[in-house]
Amino acid sequence: MSSPHVNVPSSNRRLETFTYDDHIVKLFVIATIVWGAVAILLGVTIAFQLAEWRVNMGIPWTTFGRLRPLHTNAAIFAFCGNAIFAGIYYSHQRLLKARLFNDMLSKIHFWGWQGIIVLAAITLPMGFTTGKEYAELEWPIDILITLIWVIFAVNFFGTIIRRRERHIYVAIWFYIATIITVAVLHIVNSFEIPVTLTKSYSLYSGVQDALVQWWYGHNAVAFFLTTPFLGLMYYFIPKAANRPVYSYRLSIIHFWSLVFIYIWAGPHHLLYTTLPEWAQTLGMVFSVMLWMPSWGGMINGLLTLRGVWDKVRTEPGLRFMATALTFYGMSTFEGPLLSIKSVNSIAHFTDWIPGHVHAGTIGWNYMLIAGVLFYLVPKLWNAEIYSKKLANTQFWLATIGILFYIVSMWIAGISQSLMWRAMDDAGRLMYPNFIETVIKIVPMYWLRAIGGTFVLISFFIMIYNMIKTARSGKKGEEVVYEAYALDDTSLEPNAPTHRKLEGWPVIFSILSFLAIFVGSAIEIIPSVISDKYITKIDAIKPYTPLELYGRDVYVREGCYTCHSQTVRPLSHEVLRYGKPSHASEFVYDHPFQWGSKRTGPDLARVGKKYPHMWHYKHFWDPREVTAGSIMPRYTWLFDGKIDYKTLPKKLQVMQKLGVPYTDEEVQNSVANAKAQAQGIADELALSGVPAKIVEMDVVALISYMQRLGSDYATVPDDTPELATPAVDEETPVEAAVEEAQ
Amino acid sequence: MKQEVLKNWDLPMVSVAALLIFVICFAAYTYWTFKATNKKVYEEASNIPLGDANLASPSNKGNVV
Numbered sequence: 001m002s003s004p005h006v007n008v009p010s011s012n013r014r015l016e017t018f019t020y021d022d023h024i025v026k027l028f029v030i031a032t033i034v035w036g037a038v039a040i041l042l043g044v045t046i047a048f049q050l051a052e053w054r055v056n057m058g059i060p061w062t063t064f065g066r067l068r069p070l071h072t073n074a075a076i077f078a079f080c081g082n083a084i085f086a087g088i089y090y091s092h093q094r095l096l097k098a099r100l101f102n103d104m105l106s107k108i109h110f111w112g113w114q115g116i117i118v119l120a121a122i123t124l125p126m127g128f129t130t131g132k133e134y135a136e137l138e139w140p141i142d143i144l145i146t147l148i149w150v151i152f153a154v155n156f157f158g159t160i161i162r163r164r165e166r167h168i169y170v171a172i173w174f175y176i177a178t179i180i181t182v183a184v185l186h187i188v189n190s191f192e193i194p195v196t197l198t199k200s201y202s203l204y205s206g207v208q209d210a211l212v213q214w215w216y217g218h219n220a221v222a223f224f225l226t227t228p229f230l231g232l233m234y235y236f237i238p239k240a241a242n243r244p245v246y247s248y249r250l251s252i253i254h255f256w257s258l259v260f261i262y263i264w265a266g267p268h269h270l271l272y273t274t275l276p277e278w279a280q281t282l283g284m285v286f287s288v289m290l291w292m293p294s295w296g297g298m299i300n301g302l303l304t305l306r307g308v309w310d311k312v313r314t315e316p317g318l319r320f321m322a323t324a325l326t327f328y329g330m331s332t333f334e335g336p337l338l339s340i341k342s343v344n345s346i347a348h349f350t351d352w353i354p355g356h357v358h359a360g361t362i363g364w365n366y367m368l369i370a371g372v373l374f375y376l377v378p379k380l381w382n383a384e385i386y387s388k389k390l391a392n393t394q395f396w397l398a399t400i401g402i403l404f405y406i407v408s409m410w411i412a413g414i415s416q417s418l419m420w421r422a423m424d425d426a427g428r429l430m431y432p433n434f435i436e437t438v439i440k441i442v443p444m445y446w447l448r449a450i451g452g453t454f455v456l457i458s459f460f461i462m463i464y465n466m467i468k469t470a471r472s473g474k475k476g477e478e479v480v481y482e483a484y485a486l487d488d489t490s491l492e493p494n495a496p497t498h499r500k501l502e503g504w505p506v507i508f509s510i511l512s513f514l515a516i517f518v519g520s521a522i523e524i525i526p527s528v529i530s531d532k533y534i535t536k537i538d539a540i541k542p543y544t545p546l547e548l549y550g551r552d553v554y555v556r557e558g559c560y561t562c563h564s565q566t567v568r569p570l571s572h573e574v575l576r577y578g579k580p581s582h583a584s585e586f587v588y589d590h591p592f593q594w595g596s597k598r599t600g601p602d603l604a605r606v607g608k609k610y611p612h613m614w615h616y617k618h619f620w621d622p623r624e625v626t627a628g629s630i631m632p633r634y635t636w637l638f639d640g641k642i643d644y645k646t647l648p649k650k651l652q653v654m655q656k657l658g659v660p661y662t663d664e665e666v667q668n669s670v671a672n673a674k675a676q677a678q679g680i681a682d683e684l685a686l687s688g689v690p691a692k693i694v695e696m697d698v699v700a701l702i703s704y705m706q707r708l709g710s711d712y713a714t715v716p717d718d719t720p721e722l723a724t725p726a727v728d729e730e731t732p733v734e735a736a737v738e739e740a741q
Numbered sequence: 742m743k744q745e746v747l748k749n750w751d752l753p754m755v756s757v758a759a760l761l762i763f764v765i766c767f768a769a770y771t772y773w774t775f776k777a778t779n780k781k782v783y784e785e786a787s788n789i790p791l792g793d794a795n796l797a798s799p800s801n802k803g804n805v806v
Binding site: 238 | 755759760762763766767770771773774775776778779780782783784786787788789790791793794795796797
């Protein structure tokens with residue numbers, strides 16, 4: 001059960017004694033539990049908000065659009081993040097037989113990360129957001145994240161340098177890939193130019209921003225919610241089962257295939273958009289290929305339990321881990337399926353996607369975290385699990401809750417998609433009014449919220465169980481371990497290549513970087529550098545200062561969490577919304593706002609579709625113009641004043657980003673914005689709206705809404721710069737365009 | 742110049758090349774990993790997490806290096 005070199009005659013070797021830093025692991029365990037409760041509570045809250053709009057409470061910082069980013073950030077970076085750090089710091093020390101590199105770095109890492117989470121919890125509800133999913137935090141926090149991540153990396157790699165075990169085990173490979181890739185993703189996606197301390201604009205625009213964002217977004221799932229958890233799986237399942245991993249050789253194939261393939265898959269979030277066709281196809285093909293290594297890992301984990309299935313019935317930790325693997329298998333089957341273009345055309349923008357995502361985050365991440373905690377807490381606090389019965393109750397509540405969630409979202413997603421695309425014999429939409437398709441699925445939103453409540457209750461049961469377990473622990477002296485120092489006796493000159501590689505962490509890290517770099521470079525660099533995909537058309541003009549301000553309000557309120565701004569070249573979308581989107585429409589969009597979900601309708605063609613008064617009423621109370629709407633009221637837009645003095649700086653930053661504002665336009669931005677606002681206010685005044693509305697945020701937002709798609713509407717279809725968007729051959733787009741016109 | 746090159750970059754060719762490189766690498770490391778002669782070494786490696794460091798003997802206790 002020990003590594004080969006331990007049996008070398010000890011006379012020539014130096015025996016060292018050391019301790020592990022388990023205090024830091026305990027802190028991360030506590031943070032995991034605290035932030036896990038917060039993340040799930042937020043999730044349940046926004047689930048009820050979708051079922052019943054009044055749960056938004058009419059307060060800006062409790063509205064869905066602001067809480068949803070907080071929920072996703074809390075779940076990914078606070079709950080899962082702290083769990084990852086706890087698991088990594090515990091297993092890393094033991095796999096390397098070395099204490100963490102530096103206790104002070106560990107503390108800075110812990111408190112720095114908690115500080116970031118607190119800042120996120122303050123700024124996101126206040127509406128300080130970049131408007132890019134899972135990367136909403138503004139630039140000062142982005143810099144802080146980078147610093148803390150570097151401290152984590154130094155502590156991690158420093159421990160490897162001080163190790164007493166020659167070979168770095170498979171779990172550590174996954175940790176290395178995580179640290180390297182998350183750093184690359186975060187830095188590249190966070191390039192932005194600050195306007196103020198709390199506002200910045202993305203360096204990229206439109207199609208390019210979309211590609212970089214979903215390269216990041218997908219790989220945040222891959223390298224924050226998957227690879228570190230696979231590392232934890234490779235350590236904690238063998239430990240809990242007291243059996244070696246089923247196939248170490250399979251783990252080698254698993255690791256290299258997964259890290260190479262995963263990075264390519266991002267564009268499957270952008271199928272049928274104006275992203276170049278070749279990038280979409282690459283994203284789809286690599287997503288399907290991803291099935292192979294994902295299932296390789298799942299099978300490796302499950303087969304590690306061969307011969308100890310009786311323990312799965314009796315040991316809570318193993319039971320949670322086995323179930324996590326089952327959900328991992330399910331969601332990694334569903335993911336590639338959803339990436340196939342024809343399936344994606346049905347599922348994308350529907351509730352099927354959140355259903356799929358939560359099969360991963362609740363089924364895989366929460367379950368595995370619970371399994372790891374049931375292993376760690378008794379060890380760290382020197383105690384027995386307080387109640388296996390409670391753990392059993394937790395398990396069944398969580399499992400039933402997840403199933404409620406997934407099944408209700410399958411039904412909602414497929415129902416809504418079928419209604420969106422349903423046409424009668426004459427080729428007309430059977431449900432032309434979007435709200436019909438919303439009302440139909442509200443009962444599923446209730447079921448989802450109930451399922452989420454089950455999961456939340458299960459989590460509170462776990463908290464109680466963990467507290468009681470920790471309190472029953474006996475205080476002991478710090479345990480001192482001994483192991484031989486790393487020396488030449490552990491070298492294996494005739495070992496297979498990969499075995500040697502496991503003893504060369506620097507080369508291993510470089511190869512891991514290359515594995516993720518190839519796909520990233522091929523997909524992103526040409527698209528970002530080349531102007532081939534950003535054809536500019538004269539009719540598409542930059543936003544006016546007031547519209548730009550209104551766009552910032554749109555981003556601040558998180559409208560992109562429920563509304564898309566891209567019309568796919570599918571006949572039913574063209575019939576419902578208008579002409580398919582073209583890349584040239586988005587060249588001044590820093591950031592892009594295509595969204596990923598249509599709880600409400602697409603807005604790419606909403607400009608000038610309704611009078612100003614319609615929007616005015618809609619923001620005051622959506623049900624005044626759309627009976628049955630589940631959108632919250634935005635009454636604070638009628639009190640919040642437009643901050644005109646920020647406009648020159650905003651336009652200057654846009655100039656730096658390549659938006660062709662003249663210096664004169666920058667200088668006159670305030671006067672121009674006030675004039676445009678006055679025009680809108682004058683029209684509203686005809687319907688009895690008080691004149692003071694001219695100063696309020698709602699006017700800026702109306703100006704932005706009225707601009708959406710209005711430039712592109714003036715572009716003739718035979719304009720040479722317009723390349724034909726990607727079209728499904730079976731889709732009669734041209735006929736639909738004519739119909740729509 | 743750079744823009745011109747990138748404009749005309751035959752991207753499908755590049756991605757197909759990357760795919761081929763992956764398939765070749767995959768086949769190669771699968772072969773090397775699953776070679777029968779390597780089995781014993783990797784089986785030993787799989788025991789690393791189970792081979793915890795030994796508790797220090799009482800005389801060493803507290804004598805941390």
